[in-house]
Amino acid sequence: MSVAIVKYNAGNICSVQNALRRMGCQSQVTDDPHALQTADKVIFPGVGEASTAMRYLQEHGLDVLIKSLQQPVLGICIGLQLMCRHSQEGDVDGLGIFDAQVKRFESAVHKIPHIGWNTIHNLSSPLFKGINEDTFVYYVHSYYATGTGVIATTNYIHPYAAALHKNNFYAVQFHPEKSADVGETVLKNFLAL
Amino acid sequence: MLAKRIIPCLDIRDGRTVKGVNFEGLRDAGDPVELGKEYSRQGADELVFLDITATHEGRKTFAALVKRIAQHISIPFTVGGGINELTDVAALLEAGADKVSVNSAALQNPALIEQIAAHFGNQVVVCAIDAKWEDNKWMCYRSGGRIRTQKPLLDWATEAVERGAGEILFTSMNHDGTRNGFANQALAMLSERLSVPIIASGGAGSMQHFYDAFAIGLADAALAASLFHFKELEIVTLKKFLAEKGIVVRL
Numbered sequence: 001m002s003v004a005i006v007k008y009n010a011g012n013i014c015s016v017q018n019a020l021r022r023m024g025c026q027s028q029v030t031d032d033p034h035a036l037q038t039a040d041k042v043i044f045p046g047v048g049e050a051s052t053a054m055r056y057l058q059e060h061g062l063d064v065l066i067k068s069l070q071q072p073v074l075g076i077c078i079g080l081q082l083m084c085r086h087s088q089e090g091d092v093d094g095l096g097i098f099d100a101q102v103k104r105f106e107s108a109v110h111k112i113p114h115i116g117w118n119t120i121h122n123l124s125s126p127l128f129k130g131i132n133e134d135t136f137v138y139y140v141h142s143y144y145a146t147g148t149g150v151i152a153t154t155n156y157i158h159p160y161a162a163a164l165h166k167n168n169f170y171a172v173q174f175h176p177e178k179s180a181d182v183g184e185t186v187l188k189n190f191l192a193l
Numbered sequence: 194m195l196a197k198r199i200i201p202c203l204d205i206r207d208g209r210t211v212k213g214v215n216f217e218g219l220r221d222a223g224d225p226v227e228l229g230k231e232y233s234r235q236g237a238d239e240l241v242f243l244d245i246t247a248t249h250e251g252r253k254t255f256a257a258l259v260k261r262i263a264q265h266i267s268i269p270f271t272v273g274g275g276i277n278e279l280t281d282v283a284a285l286l287e288a289g290a291d292k293v294s295v296n297s298a299a300l301q302n303p304a305l306i307e308q309i310a311a312h313f314g315n316q317v318v319v320c321a322i323d324a325k326w327e328d329n330k331w332m333c334y335r336s337g338g339r340i341r342t343q344k345p346l347l348d349w350a351t352e353a354v355e356r357g358a359g360e361i362l363f364t365s366m367n368h369d370g371t372r373n374g375f376a377n378q379a380l381a382m383l384s385e386r387l388s389v390p391i392i393a394s395g396g397a398g399s400m401q402h403f404y405d406a407f408a409i410g411l412a413d414a415a416l417a418a419s420l421f422h423f424k425e426l427e428i429v430t431l432k433k434f435l436a437e438k439g440i441v442v443r444l
Binding site: 011014112113117136179 | 195233265
């Protein structure tokens with residue numbers, strides 16, 4: 001199986017490659033259109049700032065390319081946020097794959113960013129096969145998505161989308177590549193789609 | 194529910210882990226990668242690797258070690274020590290670190306925090322603060338606790354957050370290495386005044402101390418080194434203890 005990881009100006013891209021390698025799966029970090037279009041699976045990971053990342057994707061034609069992909073695609077963290085309609089971070093329009101909005105956490109009581117291990121609920125996708133309700137996964141983010149196509153939720157300040165799905169596009173707000181064995185299961189499930 | 198985090202800290206010198214008592218008298222406690230993997234298996238929520246001699250000797254944390262850690266460990270980790278400029282941060286993140294902690298360099302050049310946050314996001318910046326309670330106030334120290342600064346703890350912590358730090362890692366120099374418990378009053382003060390997560394460090398000696406850091410110190414995470422390195426306390430045992438006392442932990 002060939003797995004392509006979208007190369008762009010976000011951080012932590014090699015973490016996903018490391019996680020896949022620990023599972024015995026080789027992958028290619030690339031921004032080559034042909035490599036991305038012909039891979040069996042595509043992962044769109046990263047941490048970073050939404051408007052900066054979106055600008056980079058547009059300048060490199062990756063925005064159009066990612067939207068046009070036909071194989072299973074997994075967005076992670078900012079990948080998920082960029083796949084939504086609009087992000088409050090930098091007031092930027094995203095790829096519009098998911099009918100969802102990205103907003104900043106607001107609270108006078110809770111700490112922001114939301115950092116650490118939190119539980120996932122309402123799991124309703126093959127992506128979470130073998131994973132129990134209330135399992136802990138690792139998060140680090142200040143913005144969250146809300147909208148349609150939610151296949152898992154997490155509660156921090158309020159419930160929000162822990163994962164989204166539409167057609168061949170999947171995305172998780174948490175970091176499977178940093179979520180120990182549970183994260184590995186999510187990645188394995190994705191590769192098995 | 195967001196879990197309270199247990200974070201083993203591995204102080205690194207020459208690619209090996211060490212732990213001092215009040216920053217002196219270092220002892221060798223093993224290979225960072227092996228120890229990190231073991232902690233991950235035991236249920237550590239995160240790891241911190243600090244190159245404690247970096248500032249003093251002007252050394253950089255070795256990207257090669259960070260790269261090896263990133264390849265073998267499936268939980269988040271923070272790297273610190275010897276970070277003086279943005280290029281240091283870029284190299285460590287490129288090698289696979291999830292976060293970097295800045296300490297002395299940020300005290301001397303606070304704009305460094307803004308630069309890192311602007312380039313890589315707030316979540317990448319952990320501002321590590323070593324402070325000592327003396328003359329009825331908490332004062333910040335730099336260079337591994339060797340040089341006293343003019344900055345009071347709360348002032349500097351507040352400034353660091355305003356400049357973009359995503360977390361504060363507070364070490365009480367009075368408590369570090371004593372095993373008499375964390376500086377809970379100072380922790381609670383930071384936690385109540387600041388909008389970002391607070392990591393407690395310095396003084397862990399028993400399971401009750403961790404409970405106190407969360408329940409009294411209102412810390413979001415607690416860090417310890419020697420207690421874990423010498424197998425005096427297993428992380429899973431600690432977490433079960435905390436869970437029984439009503440603290441949310443990942444088991």
